[in-house]
Amino acid sequence: MNGTFPKLEAVPFDATRLEAVEFFECGDDPWSLAAAQWISAPLEFNGALKSIRDHGTKVRLFYLGPMVVGFGTLGATTAPWPAPDDSHKEIIGYIPQFAVHSDMQGQPEGAGDDKFSRQILGHLLYAAKEASYRFVGLMVDEKNVKAIGFYQSAGFNPVAGTVTKYGRRLIRMLVAI
């Protein structure tokens, strides 16, 4: 499969690229609308730019030619998370938001590990490893079966317990890297 599918180009996101994500869309579900709002929010609202400024989150846009295919983000948890075997807690890499544009979801067909979704996630997991994190975690709406299936296919497992945020029930997922 190597080399036959287009490779996305990762570009650091900053205020100069707001225009590129102004109309970014990744679906009509609450979590999809939240992701699109997050990446396109001006600095004064809760979103990518604020997260970069306040928490040092790394946000990357992924381009195919001029098109923004998706975005991925990597930060760290603000408090220690339990390790998968529950033996201890530690600060881990954290993915606050992640999305693939509606037109590009499931693409390229038959690409396996080279699917755009996996290229973006692979980039984040590599960056987390480079930053010496041993685990990466995230929170996902318990109704977001597509994202849960996607993360599970990449080795993430649910951690016990749910978190309620903005009236939504979120499950925590974790992968050892």
Ligand SMILES: CC(C)(COP(=O)(O)OP(=O)(O)OC[C@H]1O[C@@H](n2cnc3c(N)ncnc32)[C@H](O)[C@@H]1OP(=O)(O)O)[C@@H](O)C(=O)NCCC(=O)NCCS
């Ligand atoms: C979640 C998201 C990033 C996944 O990207 P995608 O391009 O739609 O995913 P893909 O179609 O490439 O699927 C990748 C893998 O996920 C799994 N998957 C996809 N759809 C699934 C579903 N409906 N149920 C279970 N697993 C599913 C499969 O393992 C699939 O791999 P395969 O096709 O090789 O079997 C994308 O749908 C998205 O941006 N959603 C809106 C925003 C969002 O929910 N972000 C996550 C917030 S935490």
